Amino acid sequence: MSDQQPSAQLNPDHIHYAQLEWDADGQPLSSAFGDVYFSRANGLEETRHVFLRHNQLAERWQQLKHSEKFVIAETGFGSGLNFLAAWALWLDTAPAGAQLHFVTVEKFPLSKSDLHRALALWPELKNLSQQLVDAYPCIVGEGFHRLSFMDGRIKLTLIINDAARGFAQLLATTDPLYAQYSTKVDAWFLDGFAPSKNPQMWSEDLFSRIHQLSKAGTTAATFSAASIVKKGLKFAGFRLQKVAGFGRKRDMLTAVFPDSCNDNFYPQPFYKSFSEFPLPWVINSTPVNPREKHAIIIGAGLAGCTSARALAERGWRITLLERSNNIAAEASGNPQGVLYAKLSHKQEAQAEFNLTSLQFAQSFYATRWPVIGDQTGVLQLAHDDAEKLLHTQLREKFSTATELVQFVTAKQASDLAGIPLSQDGLYFPDAGWISPVQLCEQLIDHPLIQLICACEVQNIQHDNGMWCVNSNTELHAPIVIIATARDAQAFAQTQHLPIKSIRGQISYLPATASSEPIKTVICSEGYIAPARAGFHCTGATFNLKEESRELRTQDHQTNLENLRAPLPELMDDWKNLDVSALDGRVAFRCTLPDYLPAVGPVADETATLHSFAPLRKNARASVQETGKYLPGLYINIGHGSRGLAYTPLCAEILAAHINQEPQPLASELVNALNPARFLIRDLIKNKR
Numbered sequence: 001m002s003d004q005q006p007s008a009q010l011n012p013d014h015i016h017y018a019q020l021e022w023d024a025d026g027q028p029l030s031s032a033f034g035d036v037y038f039s040r041a042n043g044l045e046e047t048r049h050v051f052l053r054h055n056q057l058a059e060r061w062q063q064l065k066h067s068e069k070f071v072i073a074e075t076g077f078g079s080g081l082n083f084l085a086a087w088a089l090w091l092d093t094a095p096a097g098a099q100l101h102f103v104t105v106e107k108f109p110l111s112k113s114d115l116h117r118a119l120a121l122w123p124e125l126k127n128l129s130q131q132l133v134d135a136y137p138c139i140v141g142e143g144f145h146r147l148s149f150m151d152g153r154i155k156l157t158l159i160i161n162d163a164a165r166g167f168a169q170l171l172a173t174t175d176p177l178y179a180q181y182s183t184k185v186d187a188w189f190l191d192g193f194a195p196s197k198n199p200q201m202w203s204e205d206l207f208s209r210i211h212q213l214s215k216a217g218t219t220a221a222t223f224s225a226a227s228i229v230k231k232g233l234k235f236a237g238f239r240l241q242k243v244a245g246f247g248r249k250r251d252m253l254t255a256v257f258p259d260s261c262n263d264n265f266y267p268q269p270f271y272k273s274f275s276e277f278p279l280p281w282v283i284n285s286t287p288v289n290p291r292e293k294h295a296i297i298i299g300a301g302l303a304g305c306t307s308a309r310a311l312a313e314r315g316w317r318i319t320l321l322e323r324s325n326n327i328a329a330e331a332s333g334n335p336q337g338v339l340y341a342k343l344s345h346k347q348e349a350q351a352e353f354n355l356t357s358l359q360f361a362q363s364f365y366a367t368r369w370p371v372i373g374d375q376t377g378v379l380q381l382a383h384d385d386a387e388k389l390l391h392t393q394l395r396e397k398f399s400t401a402t403e404l405v406q407f408v409t410a411k412q413a414s415d416l417a418g419i420p421l422s423q424d425g426l427y428f429p430d431a432g433w434i435s436p437v438q439l440c441e442q443l444i445d446h447p448l449i450q451l452i453c454a455c456e457v458q459n460i461q462h463d464n465g466m467w468c469v470n471s472n473t474e475l476h477a478p479i480v481i482i483a484t485a486r487d488a489q490a491f492a493q494t495q496h497l498p499i500k501s502i503r504g505q506i507s508y509l510p511a512t513a514s515s516e517p518i519k520t521v522i523c524s525e526g527y528i529a530p531a532r533a534g535f536h537c538t539g540a541t542f543n544l545k546e547e548s549r550e551l552r553t554q555d556h557q558t559n560l561e562n563l564r565a566p567l568p569e570l571m572d573d574w575k576n577l578d579v580s581a582l583d584g585r586v587a588f589r590c591t592l593p594d595y596l597p598a599v600g601p602v603a604d605e606t607a608t609l610h611s612f613a614p615l616r617k618n619a620r621a622s623v624q625e626t627g628k629y630l631p632g633l634y635i636n637i638g639h640g641s642r643g644l645a646y647t648p649l650c651a652e653i654l655a656a657h658i659n660q661e662p663q664p665l666a667s668e669l670v671n672a673l674n675p676a677r678f679l680i681r682d683l684i685k686n687k688r
């Protein structure tokens with residue numbers, strides 16, 4: 001490693017942004033690596049020559065079928081020039097219904113302003129580069145960012161990490177025996193600085209991941225013909241060809257993964273009493289590839305409607321069934337919900353999922369405001385000692401992520417809120433309140449989505465490769481998604497899930513002269529939203545195991561009391577309110593014991609308990625069987641109090657499972673949401 005190179009041992013919470021110098025022509029250079037981002041002669045032409053032509057993309061894309069997908073994976077996103085050039089070519093050559101997945105790993109991301117400056121070099125790409133700059137995420141440590149362009153026609157998965165480690169997170173599990181079940185790449189763009197300047201990236205680990213993510217016919221192209229790259233690609237199983245490079249570069253490499261790769265890459269399976277890898281219960285080895293892309297979704301709340309939209313944008317015909325007379329009639333029926341997810345400084349699944357889902361949701365809603373609600377910003381006040389401590393702990397990780405969250409004093413919070421506040425807090429400038437009903441209406445407004453209301457599904461049965469969905473009529477589809485929140489327990493196939501139902505009541509408070517100026521959502525013990533039609537939505541209570549649908553005066557009182565600490569002055573206006581006459585709404589949250597949603601294929605309960613029975617005696621037993629899932633049955637539930645933040649990302653995860661695409665999240669997190677986790681935990685605890 002040269003002295004100048006950034007340390008390879010990164011703290012996952014601390015990202016090293018690229019340090020750039022700009023030459024006299026306005027071209028970026030990496031100060032740390034002493035290398036260019038693209039050819040000084042003509043970067044765009046270089047990209048077209050090396051990566052587009054030598055992966056034969058135009059020819060391959062012209063032959064794609066309607067609604068087919070194509071996956072490109074790249075080392076080193078840099079300025080995004082390769083991505084934009086591929087996007088432009090896709091528009092010229094691929095069928096309108098097809099989907100381009102561009103997965104890229106970047107260890108030293110450009111700041112948004114540097115990205116903007118670098119891309120200004122390409123006026124012919126301006127229309128696309130502006131969309132990329134606008135959507136470029138606020139980067140907080142390592143992790144995945146999924147961006148979607150042109151109604152989902154183009155999907156960018158930007159993984160902030162070292163290339164080898166980032167690609168490992170795309171594998172369904174790191175166990176080499178099961179790598180074959182991972183989603184495969186169609187074409188590799190092996191960019192990254194020259195091997196002489198960046199030997200760490202071109203590692204054996206990287207080429208192992210490239211092998212695991214490739215299939216017969218996968219191609220690769222790289223600007224470099226250095227021997228480390230040649231050796232690496234050969235090691236990864238590719239057949240190589242040296243061809244003329246771009247401009248003054250004499251050579252470059254192009255490569256293809258053969259039809260039958262003599263795969264002695266990994267040792268053959270052998271029995272071990274302990275597994276060194278996570279168990280393969282997460283692998284759904286029998287995904288369904290139906291002739292007709294048709295799915296029935298049961299339940300038209302936030303989970304059902306986001307799932308319907310995600311699949312419709314991938315060319316799936318959706319039949320959406322709802323037992324009520326209207327969509328969003330249960331938990332998703334409140335007039336104003338807050339877009340919010342609790343941040344954490346910890347490195348655990350819950351914290352990472354919250355952060356990724358909030359960022360994904362904000363970008364998902366970016367083009368949907370103001371029809372769905374109001375992007376007023378959200379204040380989270382430090383209302384007690386625990387919250388104060390948390391805000392202090394968050395500072396280190398989030399202090400530079402001001403686009404996402406800002407640490408504000410009571411004075412700043414007051415200015416933002418439009419009323420006096422006495423507590424410091426966090427401010428989420430891109431969040432706000434959303435009307436879930438209006439959001440759901442917008443989501444299902446798609447020609448491929450057919451809504452059937454007043455249709456309560458009694459049961460579902462699998463027969464002859466099709467699911468039979470029994471309600472007042474009998475409907476059939478190869479894929480069924482259960483999005484019925486707590487009522488998933490009514491179906492025999494998902495009855496085993498440890499679903500908890502939590503009653504919640506919100507109150508509609510009449511706006512007063514003092515409360516009318518509230519400009520942002522204010523969250524404390526409870527929340528209050530800016531007034532709409534003369535009322536503030538405020539809440540919500542939490543009551544486990546309570547079933548009453550009646551509004552309760554005592555709960556209105558609790559909601560009011562929760563506003564006393566943050567808004568003492570406003571309480572005077574409401575002190576003479578007849579609380580028993582307040583209006584409001586009762587609904588039920590659906591949660592799971594680990595507070596993560598359950599999203600993915602539904603386990604075959606009996607077969608799972610049988611196959612993984614050795615876990616009863618030994619939690620680390622090496623069970624060399626893949627997971628057992630009911631073919632074509634999926635679920636999307638358990639969004640607790642965070643449906644607005646969680647459901648857009650969960651719908652994307654579900655669509656990736658069903659459509660067999662790269663996931664928008666590291667596989668560890670996708671696996672943490674797998675509905676089968678509870679069966680496995682029960683086996684390990686010897687409860688079943």
Ligand SMILES: Cc1cc2nc3c(=O)[nH]c(=O)nc-3n(C[C@H](O)[C@H](O)[C@H](O)COP(=O)(O)OP(=O)(O)OC[C@H]3O[C@@H](n4cnc5c(N)ncnc54)[C@H](O)[C@@H]3O)c2cc1C
Nearest residue numbers: 299301302303323330331332338457484504641642643644
């Ligand atoms: C009081 C309260 C306040 C909340 N506040 C917020 C907030 O501020 N921010 C936030 O992000 N989240 C909030 N939440 C949580 C959020 O509302 C939920 O996470 C979200 O609505 C869950 O969506 P869902 O689609 O999973 O469930 P639901 O909206 O309950 O949808 C399930 C649907 O399935 C239908 N269904 C059930 N069984 C059948 C069947 N057999 N056949 C046909 N249809 C069926 C139901 O009728 C229902 O429409 C709140 C929740 C409550 C209760």
Ligand SMILES: C[S@@+](CC[C@H](N)C(=O)[O-])C[C@H]1O[C@@H](n2cnc3c(N)ncnc32)[C@H](O)[C@@H]1O
Nearest residue numbers: 076077078079080081082107162163192193201
């Ligand atoms: C030549 S530039 C890529 C140019 C880019 N593809 C474009 O279109 O602008 C190389 C990129 O690789 C990144 N990089 C270097 N080492 C890396 C590593 N180990 N893992 C991931 N990315 C790395 C650099 O930060 C830089 O952005």
